[in-house]
Amino acid sequence: MPMIEIDKLTKRYGEFVALAEFSLEVGKGEFVSLLGPSGSGKTTLLNLIAGMTRPSSGRIVIDGVDVTDLPASKRDLGMVFQNYALMPHMTVFENIAFPLRVRRVPNAEIKRRVGEVLDLIRMPHVAERRPRELSGGQQQRISLARCIVYRPSLILMDEPLGALDKKLREEMQIEISRLHRESGITMLYVTHDQEEALTMSDRIVLMREGRCAQVGTADELYFNPVSPYVADFIGHSNQLTCTILREEGGNVVVGLAGGDRRAVPRPAFPVPVGGKAILLVRPESASLAARADDHHSLRGTLEASLVVGSNIKHVVRLDSGETFLVQELNHRLRARPAIGSAVWVGWSAEASQLLSAS
Numbered sequence: 275m276p277m278i279e280i281d282k283l284t285k286r287y288g289e290f291v292a293l294a295e296f297s298l299e300v301g302k303g304e305f306v307s308l309l310g311p312s313g314s315g316k317t318t319l320l321n322l323i324a325g326m327t328r329p330s331s332g333r334i335v336i337d338g339v340d341v342t343d344l345p346a347s348k349r350d351l352g353m354v355f356q357n358y359a360l361m362p363h364m365t366v367f368e369n370i371a372f373p374l375r376v377r378r379v380p381n382a383e384i385k386r387r388v389g390e391v392l393d394l395i396r397m398p399h400v401a402e403r404r405p406r407e408l409s410g411g412q413q414q415r416i417s418l419a420r421c422i423v424y425r426p427s428l429i430l431m432d433e434p435l436g437a438l439d440k441k442l443r444e445e446m447q448i449e450i451s452r453l454h455r456e457s458g459i460t461m462l463y464v465t466h467d468q469e470e471a472l473t474m475s476d477r478i479v480l481m482r483e484g485r486c487a488q489v490g491t492a493d494e495l496y497f498n499p500v501s502p503y504v505a506d507f508i509g510h511s512n513q514l515t516c517t518i519l520r521e522e523g524g525n526v527v528v529g530l531a532g533g534d535r536r537a538v539p540r541p542a543f544p545v546p547v548g549g550k551a552i553l554l555v556r557p558e559s560a561s562l563a564a565r566a567d568d569h570h571s572l573r574g575t576l577e578a579s580l581v582v583g584s585n586i587k588h589v590v591r592l593d594s595g596e597t598f599l600v601q602e603l604n605h606r607l608r609a610r611p612a613i614g615s616a617v618w619v620g621w622s623a624e625a626s627q628l629l630s631a632s
């Protein structure tokens with residue numbers, strides 16, 4: 275049985291549809307991220323699951339129980355927000371103990387369980403401190419501990435690391451992943467940071483305007499995006515408009531602006547001859563040459579070569595006017611074409627992919 279079943283959930287604010295017939299299943303113990311740009315409906319979905327807002331239509335089932343009409347307090351789940359929401363006048367111990375006191379857990383057991391979670395977050399020495407005596411990262415660990423302590427079946431997190439600087443964020447990402455693994459609690463995590471979603475999640479739900487653009491593992495979203503939107507959102511991508519010319523074995527041959535022809539693995543969607551599609555090539559799958567050859571046949575002008583340590587990123591303006599990125603390893607001895615010179619880009623058929631233009 276899944277931990278969360280969301281069935282055709284819709285939320286309207288007047289005429290505006292913040293979430294549109296959204297369906298999703300989350301398995302027990304899974305870590306799922308909701309990723310998407312600002313306004314795509316991530317927080318709306320989280321608040322609906324938490325019971326803080328009511329849906330316009332649709333159904334939410336948590337651990338086999340239809341909670342659509344249950345108030346937030348009757349749903350067995352924990353929430354972690356960006357602003358920690360710790361109680362400033364209480365010690366760390368009392369903050370973590372609070373959900374247990376509300377549930378009338380006996381004192382001796384409270385002491386034991388708070389001690390356990392302080393060990394779990396590796397902060398056994400801060401029990402008597404007040405939240406203001408802790409750093410942002412430490413406070414966020416305490417709010418996580420306060421959730422874990424009453425062992426909810428599900429924890430919802432809304433940009434919990436949004437207020438922390440980059441280094442601390444990365445440490446906390448590892449920390450949250452560890453807590454997820456060790457506690458086995460199902461976690462649903464809202465972020466607009468793709469790196470965060472890609473590194474932490476079992477699966478990612480990429481949202482767009484209140485709908486699901488794609489759901490899958492980090493690899494599925496990166497290597498098999500279903501649309502130009504997904505390809506563009508996850509990592510860098512070159513997207514060239516092309517025309518379907520013919521089928522050839524397992525490939526289709528497409529024509530690019532400027533007359534170049536390329537073979538691409540046949541996609542799952544229909545590709546009528548003469549129709550338009552988008553050819554996707556990731557920058558690290560492409561290479562650059564100073565002369566045309568069998569492999570490098572698409573011509574352009576080198577606009578910039580940006581060295582980032584072990585990597586080099588070439589920005590090429592194709593003769594068609596489109597920009598094309600090539601990312602290669604930065605070899606110590608290899609001569610680089612001069613900026614402003616003519617260059618040719620290429621890639622192997624298997625490294626490219628067709629996306630539906632519509």
Ligand SMILES: Nc1ncnc2c1ncn2[C@@H]1O[C@H](COP(=O)(O)OP(=O)(O)OP(=O)(O)O)[C@@H](O)[C@H]1O
Pocket residue numbers: 287290291292310311312313314315316317318319466
């Ligand atoms: N109470 C409300 N009344 C009217 N519109 C709302 C309300 N709450 C949210 N919205 C709208 O619904 C849309 C989705 O908002 P939501 O907060 O879910 O997006 P989000 O993906 O979480 O964005 P962010 O990353 O900025 O938090 C937005 O366009 C927002 O303006």
